[in-house]
Amino acid sequence: MTTTPPGHIASxxxxxxxxxxxxxxxxxxxxxxxxxxxxPGKVITLDDKVAYLRVxxxxxxxxxxxxxxxxxxxxxxxxELEVELSSFSGRIENNAExxxxxxEKKL
Amino acid sequence: xANLGRLDWYDIARDTxxxxxxxxxxxxxxxxxxxxxxxxxxxxxxYDEPYKTTYTEYVKVQREKDAGAYSVKAxxxxxxxxxxxxxxxxxxxKMHFGAIARGEYSASGAEARMVRFGRAPGxxxxxxxxxxxxxxxxxxxxxxxHQYVSKDRQFDWAFKAYDTNEWAIIAARHFFxxxxxxxxxxxxxxxxxxxxxxxxxxxxxxxxAADAAEAGDWTFSSLISSIQTDESRHAQIGGPLVTILVxxxxxxEAQKLIDISxxxxxxxxxxxxxxxxxxxxxxxxxxxxxxxFMQEWIVTQFERSxxxxxLDKPWFWDDMIHEIDHQHHGMHMGVWFWRPxxxxxxxxxxxxxxxxxxxEKYPGWNDTWGHCWDVITESALEGxxxxxxxxxxxxxxxxxxxxxxxxxxxxxxxxxxxLTHEGRDYHFCSKGCxxxxxxxxxxxxxxxxxxxxxxxxQIQPPDLGGALKYMGLxxxxxxxxxxxxxxxxxxRAERLRKAG
Numbered sequence: 001m002t003t004t005p006p007g008h009i010a011s012x013x014x015x016x017x018x019x020x021x022x023x024x025x026x027x028x029x030x031x032x033x034x035x036x037x038x039x040p041g042k043v044i045t046l047d048d049k050v051a052y053l054r055v056x057x058x059x060x061x062x063x064x065x066x067x068x069x070x071x072x073x074x075x076x077x078x079x080e081l082e083v084e085l086s087s088f089s090g091r092i093e094n095n096a097e098x099x100x101x102x103x104e105k106k107l
Numbered sequence: 108x109a110n111l112g113r114l115d116w117y118d119i120a121r122d123t124x125x126x127x128x129x130x131x132x133x134x135x136x137x138x139x140x141x142x143x144x145x146x147x148x149x150x151x152x153x154y155d156e157p158y159k160t161t162y163t164e165y166v167k168v169q170r171e172k173d174a175g176a177y178s179v180k181a182x183x184x185x186x187x188x189x190x191x192x193x194x195x196x197x198x199x200x201k202m203h204f205g206a207i208a209r210g211e212y213s214a215s216g217a218e219a220r221m222v223r224f225g226r227a228p229g230x231x232x233x234x235x236x237x238x239x240x241x242x243x244x245x246x247x248x249x250x251x252x253h254q255y256v257s258k259d260r261q262f263d264w265a266f267k268a269y270d271t272n273e274w275a276i277i278a279a280r281h282f283f284x285x286x287x288x289x290x291x292x293x294x295x296x297x298x299x300x301x302x303x304x305x306x307x308x309x310x311x312x313x314x315x316a317a318d319a320a321e322a323g324d325w326t327f328s329s330l331i332s333s334i335q336t337d338e339s340r341h342a343q344i345g346g347p348l349v350t351i352l353v354x355x356x357x358x359x360e361a362q363k364l365i366d367i368s369x370x371x372x373x374x375x376x377x378x379x380x381x382x383x384x385x386x387x388x389x390x391x392x393x394x395x396x397x398x399x400f401m402q403e404w405i406v407t408q409f410e411r412s413x414x415x416x417x418l419d420k421p422w423f424w425d426d427m428i429h430e431i432d433h434q435h436h437g438m439h440m441g442v443w444f445w446r447p448x449x450x451x452x453x454x455x456x457x458x459x460x461x462x463x464x465x466x467e468k469y470p471g472w473n474d475t476w477g478h479c480w481d482v483i484t485e486s487a488l489e490g491x492x493x494x495x496x497x498x499x500x501x502x503x504x505x506x507x508x509x510x511x512x513x514x515x516x517x518x519x520x521x522x523x524x525x526l527t528h529e530g531r532d533y534h535f536c537s538k539g540c541x542x543x544x545x546x547x548x549x550x551x552x553x554x555x556x557x558x559x560x561x562x563x564x565q566i567q568p569p570d571l572g573g574a575l576k577y578m579g580l581x582x583x584x585x586x587x588x589x590x591x592x593x594x595x596x597x598x599r600a601e602r603l604r605k606a607g
Binding site: 009010012013014015017021023024049050051052079080082083084085086087088089090091092093094095096103104105107 | 112113114157158159160164167168171172175309312313316317319320321328329332333335336338339340343346394395398401402404406407408410411412414415420425428431
């Protein structure tokens with residue numbers, strides 16, 4: 001667990017962090033695990049604020065429905081992510097099988 | 108029978124930019140209500156909402172969200188949270204519900220304007236859900252505090268604050284009316300959904316949820332973080348519009364509306380969110396400082412998204428970064444000093460331990476705000492309570508409607524930003540508030556601040572009692588020090604110990 005990215009506030013916008021911010025609970029944990037599996041080779045950062053969990057990485061993060069389902073151990077529809085998705089960094093693109101967080105511009 | 112996947116039918120089903128045959132396009136979508144910056148409908152055909160939802164999915168997901176929020180409330184109803192909570196925490200709840208619950212209905216109206224007058228079909232579809240989301244937010248945030256009304260009448264202000272002329276709610280309403288009630292569909296999308304909801308609401312609904320969880324108020328934490336899951340969806344209405352406006356030569360217009368909303372939101376949050384995070388929330392439950400939450404949500408996350416969509420940093424960005432260290436300390440002191448004029452009990456938050464925390468988070472606090480609190484503390488120690496209370500009104504800004512204040516101490520540069528417009532004198536707290544006025548003076552020039560009303564003789568008798576009556580605050584509702592000055596006794600005991 002790490003805290004908010006360090007650095008001076010005036011330059012804190014110069015980042016490429018993307019990913020979901022989820023309300024705490026079993027889905028947040030499953031998503032954190034799925035993020036590791038679905039984004040091989042990328043460093044996934046977890047920032048635990050008790051009420052919410054910020055899951056982030058550089059540039060792009062993909063979360064697959066099947067992976068989340070496997071981590072949860074029960075059926076999961078991608079639209080159910082919204083029940084716990086309080087916020088996110090980056091752009092979002094969602095369909096029935098996956099959700100993707102990304103930036104088009106790299107800073 | 109096999110169902111089509113959503114992606115196979117969604118675009119065609121929601122593509123409702125039909126050609127009108129009985130009325131002109133301009134009658135169907137008047138510029139005043141659509142505020143399409145004079146762009147033809149074709150420019151909006153490219154609108155592609157990033158967060159697609161169907162009505163079936165919406166109902167199912169919202170049902171699950173409500174079941175969650177209400178079941179947490181039901182499960183914890185006997186937990187004696189109210190009885191055991193620190194007084195400062197109850198003030199957080201009173202302030203939050205009063206300032207926000209009824210404003211959510213205004214937001215529903217704003218979403219409804221996008222449903223009817225938005226130029227892009229996807230925008231109208233997403234706003235339909237947004238309109239229902241905001242009704243949910245009002246109803247939840249009126250229902251949840253209702254259980255406390257019988258225990259503490261200040262909770263009645265969750266419902267009624269919006270109908271009064273109490274000064275803090277005048278400030279909130281002035282901003283909310285500006286960006287939600289009086290803008291066309293595109294303006295609402297830029298100012299409410301993009302600037303306010305992808306940005307600032309995260310501070311109040313997630314940052315504060317983190318403090319609530321630490322404070323053990325799971326009902327509130329669960330409630331506001333659930334509300335924010337609706338926001339994170341419908342806040343996406345604005346993003347694709349920014350792309351379209353930038354591409355069609357309307358970047359300056361889009362940037363201006365977004366900048367106005369960011370500046371005004373910043374001012375409101377400096378009094379709404381800053382004091383509750385850094386002074387009211389009990390020290391042991393503070394997850395981060397207000398400044399750290401601002402860095403996480405507004406700078407690292409929101410400002411980055413501005414650049415992503417082809418916008419620039421607002422021209423006032425450096426001023427705002429500077430103010431993040433300062434502004435809310437003055438707002439807090441003002442609210443505490445004028446405490447009879449608010450519907451909650453402000454916690455001073457300046458015990459010895461709390462002052463050490465403030466100095467750590469805001470180096471230099473002791474040499475500036477600390478000196479002012481020294482004077483208040485001494486007066487309280489000597490029992491001169493009248494010197495800790497106001498006899499006059501503060502000078503408030505003609506834009507944000509908040510007290511004009513600057514950081515005291517050696518570098519004290521107190522000033523206001525005056526402007527004479529059509530023979531009337533206006534006073535602003537900052538370059539930013541003056542700039543907002545100058546963008547559209549006709550929109551703002553007729554409004555009277557509380558001080559203007561006082562000087563115009565609208566508040567009678569012209570003293571604190573008359574002002575409280577004007578603001579609708581009855582005895583038993585007016586704010587007091589949240590801890591009834593018990594923090595002063597801690598300091599007294601400490602001094603006696605040191606004196607041996």
